[in-house]
Amino acid sequence: MALPVAYWVVLILFGMGLYCILTERNLIKIAVGLNIMEAGLLLFLVRMAYSPGDRAPLLGTGVIRMADPIPHALTLTAIVIAASTTALLLSFIIQIHRHYGTVDIDEIRSKMK
Amino acid sequence: MSHLPVLVIAIPLVFAFALPLIFLLGPRVRRPVVFSMGWAYFAVVLIMAGGWRDAGAQPLVYPIGGWGPEIGIALRLDALSAVFSALLALGMLLVILYSQEYVDQGESKYYVLLFIVAAGMMGTVLTADFFNLYVFIEMTAISSFPLVALSRKGKAVFAAFYYMVFTMVSSALILLAIILIYGATGSLNMAEVAAGFGDLSTTLRSAIIGSLVVGLGVKIALIPFHSWLPPAHAEAVSPVSALLSGVLLKTGVYMMIRLLPMLAAGGADALMVRRVLLAIGSLTIIGGHLLALGQDNMKRILACSSVAHMGYIALGLGIGGPLGVGGALFHSLNHLLMKSGAFFAVGRMVHGDFQLELLRGKGRAAPLPGWAFAACTGALIGLPPFGSFASKLMIVMGALAAGMIPAALLLPIGGVLSAMYYGRAYRVIYDAAANFEEGEDLAVPLQTAGVLGFTAVGCVVTLVASPVLWRFFLAVAGGIIG
Numbered sequence: 001m002a003l004p005v006a007y008w009v010v011l012i013l014f015g016m017g018l019y020c021i022l023t024e025r026n027l028i029k030i031a032v033g034l035n036i037m038e039a040g041l042l043l044f045l046v047r048m049a050y051s052p053g054d055r056a057p058l059l060g061t062g063v064i065r066m067a068d069p070i071p072h073a074l075t076l077t078a079i080v081i082a083a084s085t086t087a088l089l090l091s092f093i094i095q096i097h098r099h100y101g102t103v104d105i106d107e108i109r110s111k112m113k
Numbered sequence: 114m115s116h117l118p119v120l121v122i123a124i125p126l127v128f129a130f131a132l133p134l135i136f137l138l139g140p141r142v143r144r145p146v147v148f149s150m151g152w153a154y155f156a157v158v159l160i161m162a163g164g165w166r167d168a169g170a171q172p173l174v175y176p177i178g179g180w181g182p183e184i185g186i187a188l189r190l191d192a193l194s195a196v197f198s199a200l201l202a203l204g205m206l207l208v209i210l211y212s213q214e215y216v217d218q219g220e221s222k223y224y225v226l227l228f229i230v231a232a233g234m235m236g237t238v239l240t241a242d243f244f245n246l247y248v249f250i251e252m253t254a255i256s257s258f259p260l261v262a263l264s265r266k267g268k269a270v271f272a273a274f275y276y277m278v279f280t281m282v283s284s285a286l287i288l289l290a291i292i293l294i295y296g297a298t299g300s301l302n303m304a305e306v307a308a309g310f311g312d313l314s315t316t317l318r319s320a321i322i323g324s325l326v327v328g329l330g331v332k333i334a335l336i337p338f339h340s341w342l343p344p345a346h347a348e349a350v351s352p353v354s355a356l357l358s359g360v361l362l363k364t365g366v367y368m369m370i371r372l373l374p375m376l377a378a379g380g381a382d383a384l385m386v387r388r389v390l391l392a393i394g395s396l397t398i399i400g401g402h403l404l405a406l407g408q409d410n411m412k413r414i415l416a417c418s419s420v421a422h423m424g425y426i427a428l429g430l431g432i433g434g435p436l437g438v439g440g441a442l443f444h445s446l447n448h449l450l451m452k453s454g455a456f457f458a459v460g461r462m463v464h465g466d467f468q469l470e471l472l473r474g475k476g477r478a479a480p481l482p483g484w485a486f487a488a489c490t491g492a493l494i495g496l497p498p499f500g501s502f503a504s505k506l507m508i509v510m511g512a513l514a515a516g517m518i519p520a521a522l523l524l525p526i527g528g529v530l531s532a533m534y535y536g537r538a539y540r541v542i543y544d545a546a547a548n549f550e551e552g553e554d555l556a557v558p559l560q561t562a563g564v565l566g567f568t569a570v571g572c573v574v575t576l577v578a579s580p581v582l583w584r585f586f587l588a589v590a591g592g593i594i595g
Contacts (some may be wrong), residue, residue, distance in 0.1 A: 043384065
């Protein structure tokens with residue numbers, strides 16, 4: 001079964017983000033990793049709704065083959081959630097930096113003790 | 114048709130956004146308003162949850178805006194969501210009543226976040242739509258992160274960050290499962306998906322169920338995905354610890370009980386899921402208790418014990434059958450009472466730092482929290498006269514009925530391990546030889562005393578009422594697994 005190129009990109013982005021979260025020691029890079037992972041998911045949603053040759057789902061244009069509008073609406077919601085969580089995550093990082101003067105997990109851990 | 118299902122989500126949201134204005138009116142107005150909001154929320158949820166019986170065995174479906182299932186997004190009330198909405202609302206009410214110092218300090222932010230969590234939890238247990246489930250768990254989770262960081266201490270903020278990263282990964286996995294579900298079945302409505310799920314290919318089914326199990330496993334902190342829980346639950350202020358450990362974990366439990374039997378409805382899938390839950394549950398019980406044994410901070414001990422108790426619940430689900438699932442449900446109720454009660458009690462003994470040594474003799478210096486702590490932790494060990502004995506017995510009997518003797522042995526072993534670390538805590542907390550600094554304020558306000566008394570007495574009442582509860586949870590479990 002040949003997977004369309006876009007799905008490979010989704011897999012790579014998701015894996016890359018997860019790898020970044022699991023291995024990075026820098027808080028900012030973890031936040032970046034989360035965003036890469038979420039970008040992969042969003043791309044998955046958008047690509048899933050569309051197969052080659054589909055038209056925009058507009059009322060009254062007599063379109064028969066059209067892209068599925070539901071995933072597009074879901075993508076918008078997911079983008080809003082991703083953006084607000086990123087903002088909250090960064091504000092935590094700023095607070096942590098104020099307390100410990102670093103964004104490196106190992107240094108923060110050693111300063112905690 | 115009654116509009117209550119949508120109102121229990123809307124009302125706490127209205128409260129949340131009205132609160133900053135009400136807090137401008139000064140302490141005299143604030144106090145009665147905040148607490149009556151808590152009671153109003155609880156009352157509305159109870160009335161709504163009581164409504165499921167009207168529909169008999171059929172779930173009550175509420176189409177938002179009157180749109181049908183093809184287009185609209187529906188809410189659904191059945192026995193399981195009724196039980197969990199009532200449970201979560203009870204926990205929320207206790208937290209709201211307990212944290213009156215934030216009313217006096219004029220911290221409106223705290224209550225705003227609390228009521229958004231309240232709305233999100235109701236949405237999570239009532240929605241019949243997969244994507245809305247994702248939105249509601251994100252709403253609940255995002256408002257709980259700042260609650261952990263509320264004290265603004267470095268450790269608390271770092272714990273909140275850590276908790277947030279884990280939760281975001283879990284949400285991403287749940288979203289991945291939801292996207293796959295939509296891509297494969299073309300629907301987000303839970304009933305429609307459940308009907309068509311068995312026709313999907315094995316690869317797709319295992320991908321969806323696998324990412325759900327891992328996502329939910331992170332959410333309820335099953336080992337090996339548990340490392341976020343002890344810092345987050347220990348570094349938060351005490352009412353928030355009670356909220357996270359006692360109440361919020363139960364939304365994850367709800368999703369597990371709701372989604373896994375629905376998607377892995379039979380045959381090889383169900384067997385696989387149950388085996389995985391059995392293995393992870395056993396690991397979590399033993400690992401959680403061993404982690405708790407190594408801690409010197411009272412709130413960390415309680416947090417690690419939460420990990421172990423989530424293990425009991427996962428084990429119950431893994432054992433399956435009406436007794437296993439019913440036991441998991443019953444244990445959710447007990448854990449809500451005893452764990453939030455224990456955090457409430459500890460929070461009245463010391464402030465800020467919860468090293469075990471700082472608690473020396475505090476159980477005698479502050480008698481009421483001392484008694485409540487003894488009752489709640491005694492219940493956590495799981496001996497009679499406490500209700501958790503009945504729920505653990507239910508899981509043990511489920512295991513024996515299914516012929517899983519090693520699984521049945523895990524519960525008494527867990528009890529012995531927890532008796533070891535709570536025994537150590539008792540020797541310190543009720544140390545008669547301890548000296549006290551004069552003038553330390555350990556007086557308990559009446560309302561807080563009521564909350565402490567309720568949780569402590571509740572731990573016993575669930576045993577007294579266990580014949581009724583036992584039959585009730587068996588019936589609910591029977592409805593879930595069909």
